[in-house]
Every structure is written in C-alpha cells, then in structure tokens.
Amino acid sequence: MQKVYSRPKGLTDAEFAYCAGCFHSVAHRMIAEVMEELDIIDRTIGVCPVGCAVFMYEYMACDMIEAAHGRAPAVATGVKRVLPDRIVFSYQGDGDLASIGTAEIIHAAARGENITVIFINNTTYGMTGGQMAPTTLVGQKSTTCPSGRDPKQAGYPLRVCELLATLDGPSYIERVAPTNPAGFNRTKKAIRKAFENQLEGKGFSLVEILSNCPTQWKMSPIESLKWIDEHMTKTFPPGVFVDR
Amino acid sequence: MNEMHHEIIIAGMGGQGVMVIGQLLAHAAVLEDKNVVWFPAYGPETRGGTADCTVIISTNEIGSPVSSAPDTLIALNQLLLDKFAPTVKREGLILVNTSLASPPKDRPDCKIVEVPANDIAKEVGNPKAANMVMLGAYVELAKPVTLDSIKASMTDVLPERYHHLIPVNCLALERGAQLVS
Amino acid sequence: MTDKKLMKGNIAVCHGAIAANCDAFFGYPITPQNEIPEKMSELMPQHGRVFLQAESEVAAINMVYGAAAAGKRAMTSSSSPGISLKMEGLSYIAACELPCVVVNVQRGGPGLGNTLPGQADYFQAVKGGGHGDYRLLTIAPWSVQECYEFMPLAFDLADRYRNPVMVLMDAIVGQMIEPVELHANFEIHEYPKPWATNGARGRARNIINSLWIDSAVMEDLNNRLQAKYEQARRHEVRLWEYRTGDAELILVAYGSTARICRTVVDMAREEGMPVGLLRLISLFPFPEREINALAKQGARFLAVEMSAGQMVEDVRLAVNGLTDVGFYGRTGGSVPTPAEILDRVRETLHKPPVMSTQARREVS
Numbered sequence A: 001m002q003k004v005y006s007r008p009k010g011l012t013d014a015e016f017a018y019c020a021g022c023f024h025s026v027a028h029r030m031i032a033e034v035m036e037e038l039d040i041i042d043r044t045i046g047v048c049p050v051g052c053a054v055f056m057y058e059y060m061a062c063d064m065i066e067a068a069h070g071r072a073p074a075v076a077t078g079v080k081r082v083l084p085d086r087i088v089f090s091y092q093g094d095g096d097l098a099s100i101g102t103a104e105i106i107h108a109a110a111r112g113e114n115i116t117v118i119f120i121n122n123t124t125y126g127m128t129g130g131q132m133a134p135t136t137l138v139g140q141k142s143t144t145c146p147s148g149r150d151p152k153q154a155g156y157p158l159r160v161c162e163l164l165a166t167l168d169g170p171s172y173i174e175r176v177a178p179t180n181p182a183g184f185n186r187t188k189k190a191i192r193k194a195f196e197n198q199l200e201g202k203g204f205s206l207v208e209i210l211s212n213c214p215t216q217w218k219m220s221p222i223e224s225l226k227w228i229d230e231h232m233t234k235t236f237p238p239g240v241f242v243d244r
Numbered sequence B: 001m002n003e004m005h006h007e008i009i010i011a012g013m014g015g016q017g018v019m020v021i022g023q024l025l026a027h028a029a030v031l032e033d034k035n036v037v038w039f040p041a042y043g044p045e046t047r048g049g050t051a052d053c054t055v056i057i058s059t060n061e062i063g064s065p066v067s068s069a070p071d072t073l074i075a076l077n078q079l080l081l082d083k084f085a086p087t088v089k090r091e092g093l094i095l096v097n098t099s100l101a102s103p104p105k106d107r108p109d110c111k112i113v114e115v116p117a118n119d120i121a122k123e124v125g126n127p128k129a130a131n132m133v134m135l136g137a138y139v140e141l142a143k144p145v146t147l148d149s150i151k152a153s154m155t156d157v158l159p160e161r162y163h164h165l166i167p168v169n170c171l172a173l174e175r176g177a178q179l180v181s
Numbered sequence C: 001m002t003d004k005k006l007m008k009g010n011i012a013v014c015h016g017a018i019a020a021n022c023d024a025f026f027g028y029p030i031t032p033q034n035e036i037p038e039k040m041s042e043l044m045p046q047h048g049r050v051f052l053q054a055e056s057e058v059a060a061i062n063m064v065y066g067a068a069a070a071g072k073r074a075m076t077s078s079s080s081p082g083i084s085l086k087m088e089g090l091s092y093i094a095a096c097e098l099p100c101v102v103v104n105v106q107r108g109g110p111g112l113g114n115t116l117p118g119q120a121d122y123f124q125a126v127k128g129g130g131h132g133d134y135r136l137l138t139i140a141p142w143s144v145q146e147c148y149e150f151m152p153l154a155f156d157l158a159d160r161y162r163n164p165v166m167v168l169m170d171a172i173v174g175q176m177i178e179p180v181e182l183h184a185n186f187e188i189h190e191y192p193k194p195w196a197t198n199g200a201r202g203r204a205r206n207i208i209n210s211l212w213i214d215s216a217v218m219e220d221l222n223n224r225l226q227a228k229y230e231q232a233r234r235h236e237v238r239l240w241e242y243r244t245g246d247a248e249l250i251l252v253a254y255g256s257t258a259r260i261c262r263t264v265v266d267m268a269r270e271e272g273m274p275v276g277l278l279r280l281i282s283l284f285p286f287p288e289r290e291i292n293a294l295a296k297q298g299a300r301f302l303a304v305e306m307s308a309g310q311m312v313e314d315v316r317l318a319v320n321g322l323t324d325v326g327f328y329g330r331t332g333g334s335v336p337t338p339a340e341i342l343d344r345v346r347e348t349l350h351k352p353p354v355m356s357t358q359a360r361r362e363v364s
Helices: A023-037 A052-059 A072-082 A094-100 A102-110 A160-164 A181-199 A221-235 B018-031 B078-087 B117-124 B127-142 B147-157 B160-180 C009-019 C035-046 C057-069 C080-085 C087-095 C122-126 C144-161 C171-175 C215-235 C255-270 C288-296 C311-319 C338-348 C357-363
Strands: A044-048 A063-066 A087-093 A116-121 A172-176 A205-210 A239-243 B005-013 B035-042 B050-058 B072-075 B093-097 B111-115 C005-008 C024-027 C050-053 C074-078 C100-106 C137-139 C164-170 C177-180 C239-242 C249-254 C275-280 C282-284 C300-305 C325-329
Touching (some): A023 A116, A044 A072, A063 C057, A072 A087, A072 A094, A072 A102, A072 C050, A087 A094, A102 C057, A116 A181, A160 A172, A181 A205, B005 B018, B005 B127, B018 B035, B018 B050, B018 B127, B018 B147, B035 C171, B050 B078, B072 B078, B093 B127, B111 B160, B117 B127, B127 B147, B127 B160, C009 C035, C009 C171, C024 C035, C024 C057, C035 C050, C057 C080, C080 C100, C100 C144, C100 C171, C122 C164, C137 C144, C144 C164, C144 C171, C171 C255, C249 C311, C255 C275, C255 C338, C275 C288, C300 C311, C311 C325
Parallel strands (some): A044 A063, A116 A205, B005 B072, C024 C050, C137 C164, C249 C300
Antiparallel strands (some): A172 A239, B005 B050, C137 C282, C239 C275
16 A cells, blocks of 8 residues: 655654644644755754744754744844855744744845745734734734724734735745645645745745634634634735745 | 154044044054054034044053043144143143134143144145144154154055045145244 | 054954954944944955844844854944843853854943943943843953954854853944054864754754753753853953052953053052052953952952943952952043043042142142
8 A cells, every 4th residue: 555644754753742733733744844855854944933833943853943032034044144055944923923023024035035934823922822913813802902902002913925025025925824725735835935945046935824723712723724714814815925 | 762652632623634634643653663542532423523533652552542631732623622722731732723723821831833724724725634734733843753654654544535635735744844843 | 664554443353353264244333333344344255254234233143143053153243232132142142052252342321322432331241141140251352453363262262162252342442543463373273063053964953942941951051051151260261460569559440441540550650659450351251369369468459440330349259358449430431531540549549639730730
C-alpha cells in the first residue's frame, strides 16, 4: 500500500502543544512541508514571535531564533543582511505583528526586505488570555472589551495586507482563509510562493492566514471555522493584494 | 623643540568660519608634530547660532580638552566677545574683530589686539575671509605654529568646493599677520 | 610629519570597527553620534560589509540581535535617549549570550535633554539597564586614539565572553578632534561560533532563545551569566593610575572627565597638594579591589562625573567606609572646568579656594 501522508521532515518529533483545532498546527505543518519540498531545511532560519507560537522553535527542524515581542522582522532583517544566501522567515501573530511590532513590519515591507512573513490573524491575544487585539472585530468580545469592541473607545481593526499593499517594497501579499479544502490548498500554495519568492530574490512576501482561536473564542473548532467565514472575512477579505 | 602650551578659544556666529580656523590650527600643529586637541561647542541651530571651539596645542601630552582659563580669545563678534572675555587668563591675549565688535574695557591686564577683519577681508577680495585675517594675526603674535604650516593645511582642512579660495585665504592670512608684525 | 591623522572620536570609532572586522552596522540618527552612521554608510560597503539605517533604535538593536545570532560581528551606536530604547534588545542579547558592541555617545539628560556632553547613563550601562540580572561589559575611551583602539578590544571581549559590550563615550570624546594613528597593532582573533543560527547544514539545528519556563533551567542560565561576570571581574579590570603613589586625595573619573582631572592633578601638584588620579577604563567590571587597596593605604577619594552622582556609589561600595569619598558633578550638558574641580580639591584638603580671574583682577 502506498503511504500518502507522513510527518514532514521540516518538523521535529515534538508534539504540538496547541489547543485542539488551532490553526497554528496547520500553519506550522505547511511551512515544514514547504521547507521539505524546496529542500531548504538546512539553510532556513526561522524567527518566532511572542504569543501562542512562542515555542515554535520546539517544532521546526531548521535553525530558529526567538525574538522579542514584535521585533521578528528586524531580527530577520539582521540575519538576512549578513547571510543573504540563507532563507529567513518570521512567524507572527496579530498582537506581535500588527500592534507592538507595527513599525518593524511596515519598514521591513517598505525596504522590500527579502524575507518571508507568515502572519497568523486570529483577532485575539490567545496566550495572555483573550484580550482585545489590533484585529479584534467591531463588536467582538474580549477580556479587555467585555461588551464588544466599541470603535468610539477602542478604534477600528487594522487591515495589515491593505496597509502594506500601499507600499512599493513588497513583492507578494496575500490573505487566505483555510476554512475549507479549497482555502486549505490556497494557503499551502501561498506559503510556498512566499518562500519561492525569497529563493528567487524577489523581496518581501507576506501571507496573512485568517485563523481561529477556539479556546478564547469559546467555540468548538467547527464553529470557529464558520465564524471566520461569516465574520472575519467581512472585515478581512481574502485575496491577493500584491504580486509582482 | 622648546616647551610650549597654548589654549585658545575661537568664538563667533555660525557661518563666520570659527570651526575652520580652529581646525587649521589643529592641522598645522600635527604637521609640526605637536600635540593638539580641538573641541567644538555649537548652538542647537544648524544656521545662525553661536559657535565656539577650543584648541589646545602643546609640546606635552594634553590632559583636559576643556580650558577654564584660555590664554587667548579670538572673538569674531560682540556677543561672544562679551561671553568669553571674562574667562581669559590674567595677562592673556584677546583678538577682537573690530569690524563687528568694540574692544573690552574691563580687561586692562590683557593684551588687546584690534583687527578690522571684515574690512581687510573685503580689501583682499573675499569678504568671508575675515576668519583668516584673525588667524593670521594670532599666529604672527603667539607663534603656536608657523604661517606656512597653516597654509599647508588648507587643502586637507577645507572642503574641495572651497579650494579655489585658497589663494585669497592665504592673502587674508598674510594681511592679518602684517597688521600686527 | 608623523603618519597621524586628525579626526573626530566618532570617526575613529568607525575605523576601529573596520579594523575589528565588524561585519554589520545598524543605526539610527541622533546627535551627537551622527558621524558614526554617516561614516559607516561609506566605510562598510567599501569593505564589503553590511550597513543599514534602521527605522528606530529598537529595530537597530534587534537587527544586531539577528546578525549576532547568525554568527557575525555586529554593532550599533546611539546617544542617551536612543540607548534607552535599545535596553529591551540588550537584555535579550545578554540572555541569549550573543556578542555585539554598542557605542553610547552620552549627552545631557534626562528626557530629551540636549546634545551637550553628559555621563548620566553610567547606571544604565554598568548595572545592566534593561530587565533581569545581566551586565554589559563597559569600557570608556578618553581620547580619539582610544576611540579607535577600543573597538577591536570591544569586539574581542564580546566574542570572548559571548556578551554585549558597551563603549561608553560622551559628546566631548565623540566630537573632539585629535591626531590618531590608525595602526594595526592588535590581533583580531577568530572565535568559533558553533551555536550560530546560520543554517543547520551537516549539524543538529541551533536555537537562539531566552525563554526558559522551568525555573531551574532559568536559574542555571543566571548562574552561568554570573559566573561569566565573575570571570570578567577577575580578568578584565582596566584602569590607569596617575601620581597616586603618595596621594592623600585620589580623583576617580572616566572618559573626558578623567582627562580634565589629569590636568587638575598637575595643577594641584604645582601647588604642593598630594593629589592623584584613578582613571577607570573598564566601568564594568569595576576596579573594586584596586580602590579598596588604595583606601586601605589611607587615601581619600573624590569622584568627578558629569552626572548627579552615579559612579561615586560604586567608589563608596569599593571603599566600604574605610575613608571619605567626596563627589563633584555637573549635569545637564555642563562640563566641569579644571579650575572648579581644583577648587573642590582645595576645599577637600582644607585649603582656601583658588581666586577666579575676576576676583584676582579686582585685588590687583
């Protein structure tokens, strides 16, 4: 019998400690598969965020650096500039990338820094207990906006892809929603393209993955997928924003 | 080499070339194998603020780059003359650009040298060379370095876009020196 | 003429970094250190190395973190307010045991302060500055020549101890021009970096990390850091004594203030006062034993700083109550003159103050 599914070489043997149904596991696996497919595991350096994926270095089979909260694009820049023939990616959540690290991501994008950024947007600070994130939807409840995000008090969610698409630096920006088989395939393709671009020296590539947080959203994994489709995609429409 | 030690403060407005003549002195001192420190103080403005620098030239190793009582003040305008004249060492030397400032009356102990620097600079054909006239007068009086070393420092110290002014600068230096010799 | 060149301290730092085989510079403009990124933008590409102007001091130190993690010699430079912004990154770099060099051309503070000379970042430099128990090895040049020579030393210390090194300057040392000899009289050692995250080819993967959930593991890291700092205390104390042999009063100072104090010592000696100078070159490690030994011989101390009194606390700890430790400081960009320090020396030794030029004129 043919083996059609096995653990990708880009992952270590460590078991994911993520909550059941969480997309971090999905995104990690896809990155690992892409590294294996492109045969770059032994020349890739990943930079992990502060947030639920803070332990990403336990799971990836490549060299990994743990960055301070929000600073991953600057750390990745430092690595890439001194080792231009290596493949460098950052992996960041919405609090990390779109709040405390806004300056770093905008300028890495503006410089057209030849790195790959995987952006996990799940509208919440999962690790610290479900506080309001820069991408929390209007009306969405969190532990720091218990009656729902009120724009009068807390402003509006930040659309990272749309913001970065105004810049001349980025080579590729896409937002994906892996909530169904088609979206799943689209996500894998986008991650692969974001790494291929770097191999081709095309410059800054970012994939925003609309993600779930069943635990903080207080939903079953299945319900959380529906919630992404019904609510998140209204504020954060999937699509290709830059491809050049 | 005979032992010597000079502490000079050069002061004026930004744009008067205060820093440049300080650097010419410093460069000339290096040409003559003397020890030297040049230390600037600027106002926060890029243009039009005050500017002063301290130059210390010595045959000995130089300790403090800061002078509490300079033996010489080269003052290019009234404001800075008034500010620094009281700090000059007893029986020191004060060179006053009398085109723009009147000599201090409360330092009878000091040797006051009046140099109508802007007027002389106009005569030699470069009104901006008043700083060079002052420098020529000072070098002739105190002889911390030779006038030739100053001239030899011009190409290194001045930015290339001003190199065409070197002949007229040298003329201004000499006129300053002649005035006091 | 000798082969000496006239240049600013800030420019000499750049030549020193090139001589030290610095691979990458990341910086951000702030006065009075702007000559460093400006000169580096020219020198680094000329030598095939990396220069990048970062979007902030925060980004710059994190780029240094990345380049250092990749096994390269990396540095940044800034001035006081910008150095405050780098403290988060420095804590991470120290915790990850990565080598790097940070130059601080100190200015007047606190707050935005001014662009004039200051030494009020002493605590921040020698006590760690960011969060957690870590130290920066800190060295303080006092001449343009040392601005050049201390860069290879800084990179060597950084690699040897796998720790960030701070070159603590001030606006006088950075801005003054002196003759400097750009010699090559130092050995540049290559340190193997098997820990570097530069791609796991032919080896197990490397991880650069400062997150240790298990308190025993985190404490082990702390113990390792402390053992390293103890080694530095034993081997890296650098100081220079001037006329201390018979001195009853020893001035303690570093950087440009030490230069000023050297002149004060000569002035005091001319007046027959037994005064010496202890010039600190390494601020961390602090010359605790050396100062204690001088105190045991009965010498008194006068700490002189461009701060409201920071280094003096370490002098007092070293003296440990054996003798008196006085303090003279100027703040906010004001520079102490030799004459005003001499007045404090006379006061300490119960001599009448030196008359000001003005007062002497009135008497005469």
